Amino acid sequence: MPPKLSSEKRMRKFLIEHLKTRRIFGARIAEGEKTVKELARLNMAPQVFLFKNLFSGQVLYSQVPAYHQQQIDEQFLRPNWQNRKPSRRNDYWRIMCVATFDNYEYAVAAYKGLVDLRKTRDVVQKDVAQSLRRKNDDGNIWFQGQYRPTYTQEAVADLAHVIDEFELENTKLTWENEWRRGEDKFWRNDLIEHDTLPPFNAKLQTAMLDELRIKALEEFGKLREQEESKNTEQIQQSEQPVIA
Amino acid sequence: MSIRTSSRLFSSTISRSKPVSIVNGKSKPLKFTDLKTIKLREPIIPTKKNFDVSSEHPLWQFFANGSNTTESTRSFNDMSHGREWSLAELRRKSFEDLHKLWYIVLKERNVLAREAVAVNGPYERSRNAQFDAVDQKLLNTHKRIKEVLLERQVAYERVQTLGDKQQEYLNDFAERYINSSNDDISLFNEKLVRLQYAFFGIQPSLDDYDLKEDINVKFVEGINYIANLKISRYFKQNPEAKESFGELNGVKEELPFLLYDIDTAIQQVKDLRASNESIKLDKIDVLPYLKSTISTFIENEQQ
Numbered sequence: 421m422p423p424k425l426s427s428e429k430r431m432r433k434f435l436i437e438h439l440k441t442r443r444i445f446g447a448r449i450a451e452g453e454k455t456v457k458e459l460a461r462l463n464m465a466p467q468v469f470l471f472k473n474l475f476s477g478q479v480l481y482s483q484v485p486a487y488h489q490q491q492i493d494e495q496f497l498r499p500n501w502q503n504r505k506p507s508r509r510n511d512y513w514r515i516m517c518v519a520t521f522d523n524y525e526y527a528v529a530a531y532k533g534l535v536d537l538r539k540t541r542d543v544v545q546k547d548v549a550q551s552l553r554r555k556n557d558d559g560n561i562w563f564q565g566q567y568r569p570t571y572t573q574e575a576v577a578d579l580a581h582v583i584d585e586f587e588l589e590n591t592k593l594t595w596e597n598e599w600r601r602g603e604d605k606f607w608r609n610d611l612i613e614h615d616t617l618p619p620f621n622a623k624l625q626t627a628m629l630d631e632l633r634i635k636a637l638e639e640f641g642k643l644r645e646q647e648e649s650k651n652t653e654q655i656q657q658s659e660q661p662v663i664a
Numbered sequence: 665m666s667i668r669t670s671s672r673l674f675s676s677t678i679s680r681s682k683p684v685s686i687v688n689g690k691s692k693p694l695k696f697t698d699l700k701t702i703k704l705r706e707p708i709i710p711t712k713k714n715f716d717v718s719s720e721h722p723l724w725q726f727f728a729n730g731s732n733t734t735e736s737t738r739s740f741n742d743m744s745h746g747r748e749w750s751l752a753e754l755r756r757k758s759f760e761d762l763h764k765l766w767y768i769v770l771k772e773r774n775v776l777a778r779e780a781v782a783v784n785g786p787y788e789r790s791r792n793a794q795f796d797a798v799d800q801k802l803l804n805t806h807k808r809i810k811e812v813l814l815e816r817q818v819a820y821e822r823v824q825t826l827g828d829k830q831q832e833y834l835n836d837f838a839e840r841y842i843n844s845s846n847d848d849i850s851l852f853n854e855k856l857v858r859l860q861y862a863f864f865g866i867q868p869s870l871d872d873y874d875l876k877e878d879i880n881v882k883f884v885e886g887i888n889y890i891a892n893l894k895i896s897r898y899f900k901q902n903p904e905a906k907e908s909f910g911e912l913n914g915v916k917e918e919l920p921f922l923l924y925d926i927d928t929a930i931q932q933v934k935d936l937r938a939s940n941e942s943i944k945l946d947k948i949d950v951l952p953y954l955k956s957t958i959s960t961f962i963e964n965e966q967q
Contacts (some may be wrong), residue, residue: 464693499666525694528695529695533694533695533696536695536696536699537696537702537704539699540696540702540704541704542700544699544700544702545699545700545702545704548704549704552704552706552707553707554707564785565785569728570707571711573708573710574707576707576708577705577706577707577708578705580705580708581705585696586692586693586694587692597710598714599710599711599712599714599715600710600716601708601710601714602708602709602710602711602714603708603711603713605710637731
């Protein structure tokens, strides 16, 4: 085999660099934390999506109906043998719950709150979190195969915690399975309304989530219109001259 | 104080102050102020109280107690386990009974297999010797049911290959049947049912009749054999009736001996003769007559 020309070598190096840039790390829409303005600009509804991992039971939070490697890196800060950094493989993640909030401020706050609570459990108050988990006979987190149900249950508890703490009224939680939300005593009825997701097949998960987003967006638009019409009426009334 | 320290101080004072957002005209803290002071909540355990499951859901069949199940597995003492079915017991059972038994055993094996997964975990083979022992009994029953069915099939096929010996056997059986005592007759009748199926393809149960396929020349031969057999035995016990009754005249008089017991059959033949309906049918009319008569008989039975 004849030796490679330097131009060939350069070309090869360039090609490898190029391939690296082409690697896909997930849905680009899910990349980066979204502010209130960005959510509105992207035509997203005020929602938070909770995806559960079928393999390990871990839960991924997202502001949009998709996920990105960056979110996984951000939300699983201290991986260890009991809490591994989950794979991005899209056959592992299934929607567990869609939380629809009253407005974008609440949606952003809830997402940040959930990520904060995750950080608290994994980093800041590691021992406290560990003490709350169910253990097996060896003193490790209870598992079957690679599945640790405690992570899913913690995410549900954190969701209830965030809604209570920030008092996010008019929240609608749409569950994949009603079973997961636990007993009613954990939820404040004045703030939350529970619902169930329509039955869906794994292949159509994204389509179903997108439909939910569009519906929520429409409802949100109607509410905004009502509020605006109320405001204009009030302004008109206040502008009317008072007849003595 | 350098510029860097002052800026750090400034930012720390900001983060310490409680972040408050104004939403819908109300001010609310929409951020956790200090992660160290958060009181973490216990994981929320899922509960089945949130939904109803129909008690007739088919998956309940994988549980021994059906919809009344409270535990995922039974203890070994709760399992009703006896001995396995023996070959001798199974040989006495009809096809329907064997069919039912097969599915009862199959269901029980499925329940056991589910419990074994619950006990051992999904990736382990069964390690519970007690479960295995019960399962082995059920498996043996399954094997024996297959064996009994195989025996019957073999017997049926052997009869087809008997050839000239068939007539010899039939004559021999007829002799034994006619000379049997009243105590043995029920046993002989059971044997006759098996014989008529093996030699002439006459199904033991009326429900199994396929009128298109089963009623053929062999069937007619079978009726002839059975009717003569029964009437011969009747004449042997009541010799005085032989002369007045005479011989059976064709299919019309022979058929009642297949469908009814001997006394009813004889009465029916007498009625036929009294009403002058006892005619010997032409060969071409025999099969249509049998089909129509048997189908009306089956309908009457079902009503």
